[in-house]
């Protein structure tokens with residue numbers, strides 16, 4: 510593909526310029542594992558030959574090298590994938606993130622040694638860095654967000670935002686929180702553009718204070734790659750409607766304006782019902798394993814820009830979970846989305862504990878935590894299938910009835 514040749518030229522040029530990074534970059538080129546991007550057709554895979562990721566050359570000397578993991582833990586291949594566990598986190602959440610990392614190590618990562626990448630809008634304190642690195646043998650990278658990624662969208666006005674926060678303060682959780690909105694906008698449109706993630710093909714998002722219940726004997730990143738999966742989740746609840754009042758209406762406008770960015774078939778019917786209403790179903794993004802080519806794609810970027818222009822990250826409280834989820838169902842096929850049923854998980858609010866004996870035997874949870882076996886959105890995930898682009902556009906044409 511011409512896109513790839515271009516990428517390689519970029520990389521080679523970069524390695525000549527960044528002398529210190531020369532060796533690593535060369536390794537990166539020669540060991541680059543095949544990703545879905547190489548094999549899949551779809552509007553999000555380098556649509557129109559554009560590569561939405563940051564040019565590798567800029568970060569060649571500062572980005573981690575991902576191909577130096579524990580060789581023996583990976584079976585057929587002698588390297589780890591270019592993947593990492595990634596969290597946005599505050600200094601005040603040090604204990605929570607240490608507890609999460611300990612569990613991720615216990616259940617999975619001690620055997621594999623994928624790096625952790627922790628990001629913050631402020632400088633991490635020395636204490637935070639020391640104590641977090643002390644809890645794991647895996648390498649931990651600490652990064653600060655570029656200023657331009659964390660702030661008010663240029664398309665909204667401060668006065669209207671202030672009025673919206675006051676109006677929504679008591680309507681829903683975080684209704685009056687400005688920083689929560691910065692967080693949701695960041696996770697929706699920027700986290701995958703952080704320089705520390707520039708070399709990554711996959712990320713697994715983690716959060717402070719969650720629980721991982723089940724030991725995994727395989728590498729989920731590799732599972733994603735080998736099965737051409739793009740988006741992986743564990744829990745799929747419904748969103749509070751008041752936080753996304755105009756999200757679907759804004760989305761359908763984007764669809765009608767950009768039909769060329771839509772795939773021939775998609776799983777959008779999971780998110781949008783036959784009356785053209787958002788079902789409120791979303792993959793809970795505090796856990797997600799994602800092929801980052803998806804978020805870096807022209808289609809996703811165009812969609813995010815459109816949402817950002819509409820102002821709903823601030824005027825309402827659009828979460829990154831419904832945004833990621835509507836994008837995934839709108840731009841992917843069902844077979845590209847995977848429920849990690851075997852990954853028992855808890856984040857305040859919901860938990861998932863597998864009920865199949867062969868899975869449960871690897872877990873320390875109560876199989877009574879069976880939200881995912883009776884929830885509306887998991888049922889819908891099973892029952893609904895892909896629809897054609899024409900049908901998706903038909904849904905988008907129906908007026909939004911509140």
Ligand SMILES: Nc1nc2c(ncn2[C@@H]2O[C@H](COP(=O)(O)OP(=O)(O)O)[C@@H](O)[C@H]2O)c(=O)[nH]1
Nearest residue numbers: 597598599602628629630631688692716717795
């Ligand atoms: N650095 C930083 N991280 C934040 C901020 N707000 C939220 N986060 C992180 O973003 C993620 C989601 O925030 P959280 O408070 O857990 O929201 P909830 O899961 O929706 O209740 C967590 O990993 C938090 O640590 C913030 O202002 N600064």
Ligand SMILES: *[C@@H]1O[C@H](CO)[C@@H](O)[C@H](O)[C@H]1NC(C)=O
Nearest residue numbers: 579580581582619620621622
């Ligand atoms: C690599 O994986 C093997 C097999 O799981 C494990 O025994 C060993 O301790 C790991 N080595 C390192 C350096 O993590």
Ligand SMILES: *[C@@H]1O[C@H](CO)[C@@H](O)[C@H](O)[C@H]1NC(C)=O
Nearest residue numbers: 755758759762908909910911
């Ligand atoms: C939906 O979006 C269109 C275009 O932005 C707007 O004109 C219309 O008023 C919106 N409808 C609702 C119900 O919000």
Ligand SMILES: [Mg+2]
Nearest residue numbers: 716717795856
């Ligand atoms: Mg949380």
